[in-house]
Amino acid sequence: MANYADLTESSLLNLIREDDHEAFSQIYKLYWKRLLMIAWNHSKDEAVAKDIVHEVFLSLWERRACLEIRDLGAFLATSIKFAVFKYYQQESRRAELARQNYQVSDVSDDEEKLDALFLREFINGIVEEMPERCRLVFRYSRNEGMKNAEIAEKISITEKGVQANLTRALKIIRHELKNAGLLGISLYLILRTLFF
Numbered sequence: 001m002a003n004y005a006d007l008t009e010s011s012l013l014n015l016i017r018e019d020d021h022e023a024f025s026q027i028y029k030l031y032w033k034r035l036l037m038i039a040w041n042h043s044k045d046e047a048v049a050k051d052i053v054h055e056v057f058l059s060l061w062e063r064r065a066c067l068e069i070r071d072l073g074a075f076l077a078t079s080i081k082f083a084v085f086k087y088y089q090q091e092s093r094r095a096e097l098a099r100q101n102y103q104v105s106d107v108s109d110d111e112e113k114l115d116a117l118f119l120r121e122f123i124n125g126i127v128e129e130m131p132e133r134c135r136l137v138f139r140y141s142r143n144e145g146m147k148n149a150e151i152a153e154k155i156s157i158t159e160k161g162v163q164a165n166l167t168r169a170l171k172i173i174r175h176e177l178k179n180a181g182l183l184g185i186s187l188y189l190i191l192r193t194l195f196f
Contacts, residue, residue, distance in 0.1 A: 001041060001059060004023060004025075004026040005026065006046055007023070007026070009027075009073075010033075011023075012024075012026055012027050012029075012042045012072075013067075016060075016061070016064045017065055017133055018063050019064075024060075024061055024064075027060075027072070028057055031072075031073065031076050031129065032053060032057070032195075033145065033181060034077075035056065035076055035077070035080050036049055036050065036079065038077055038080045039052045039053055039080050039083075039084055041086070042068055042080075042081060042084040042085075043084050043088075048084075048087060052081065054081055055084045056083055059079070060079075061077070068175070070129065071111045074129055076126075077125075078122060078125040079125075081121060081122075082122050085121070086149045100126070111178075121175055122171055122177075123177075126172065126173050126177075127139070127169070127173070128174045130172060133155065133157070133165055134165045134168050134169050134172070135169070136155055137151055137162055137165035137166055137169065138153070138165070138166065138169040140154065140155075141162075141166055142155050148162045148163060148166075150174060163189055
């Protein structure tokens, strides 16, 4: 086999899908320092940062057969940020339970707000990676509340083009959430917003 350091990310990802440990080691070598820095910047705790990086790489290996990753660096960085947020959410929940003398209670509003924040951050990361027109249409529609006709006029495309780009954006988001194992969380948050 050729020198793993000379392989592209795409080739390395293909090899880890085939259970190639050397390819995985190369990915680890390429990214661990950068990911540790991201985790440390968010957590300010070296032990926590190391644990989170370990967990993200472990998850990558365990889900190697089903992941479809377009940009490995962006995927890993987003995974680290989500893992840090999730870690502090769990710690906050544990502290709250301890404060209540381990009495079981319903999920708090704060935890739900935190989940929503994590999900929004994750989706924003996905949107940043979309093709430009797709990204613009999604932002105008979801963030600014513009109607399809307004978007079509603003960026000089047809309303059908707007709808096609929205459909594409939502499909990309669904796919990335599914790959990251977050589709269930997002559906739960949406259903709580609509029905509770």
